[in-house]
Amino acid sequence: IEELRETTNGECLSCWGTAECNSNIVGLITSRVCLQLEDLKCFEIVDHQFRPYGITLKNAIALQPSNPAYPAPSGTKIIMAGPKNGWIEAKFSHPISALYCYITSSHPTIVSAYDQQNTILVTASTGGSNLATSDSKIPPNIPMKIEAANIYRVHFYAYDGQLTIADLCFEFEDRRIYW
Template sequence: MVKQATLQSNTVQAFEDAKFELENCDVQNHNLVKASASRVQFEEVVDNAEFVVPGCICLNLEDLKCFESVEHQYEHWGVIFHNTLAIQPSNPAFPTLSGSTVLMSLSKGGFLEANFLQPVNCVSAFVTSSQRLVLSAYDRDRQLLAQTILPGANLANSDSAVPPNTLLSIKAPDIYSVSFCAFDGQFTLDNFRFCI
């Protein structure tokens, strides 16, 4: 069973009690689109007369090249990344959840940011980290809305009580950006998802 850590508003759920429930992001009540980095695939979907604006978007990272800097590849889906790199982990301590490609911080500072072109109300990703990781959500004026915390390292083949690829999600109205910070640690993100 996968564990999830969630913090909404100014309250903290007990990490051990949280359940793997994507309905925290209203996924079951919206259309879910697996978003490709390829602009061609996006144009084909838009040209389809049955296209419905998705409620939730899950990024397909498999179109990215290993060691590719990720910034504007998903801009047509409404998100721009900063300080982000696509990798195919060779270190078994950082397993992928699905596919072979994940996102990680470009620098040793352990900081990755996603900015949304339109406000969203929920963001989630499966994370594996070498130490404590904080997911923070901000409004249009960069005021902190909420935070979710992975309390410690969750590397594979370690003695951590938290398994690798643990779901972190954050929910608040009018999220314009989120940041993942591992305070000089390393971490990976898989199945990055946001809901409008």
């Protein structure tokens, strides 16, 4: 697979690849989106700010943590569950195939992915609390990765505990375009 540098109208699309298949050209789009939190204001409610990138959030607040129990793994900002404790929800405008982030929480956190019909596809867990200031064997900012086809919604649930998410990235499902 070689990289496609231009489309027929001259736009540069460095995230596309090409391959020949039965004398047709196939364009393969693989899109990874990582949320840039640094431009958000502290205590800003995060819901529609990333809609142009295909994601909306519920019950999420941008925060520059002052509590050492919830360190930011990179940058200075994280997403905290709020105004209600213990849960954050992400909805996607198009299906994704993978979600990656770092989680710190005062209770075990369950991450569940759902399809468009609200059927559960996959779940993952942090296995316990992982505050930086606790005696937990699980480190803060534990990496979380979920993968499944046709994910439209992801729910993070920490049993009414405090929950933070950092470095949230996701991948849209591959799309093939034939010329």
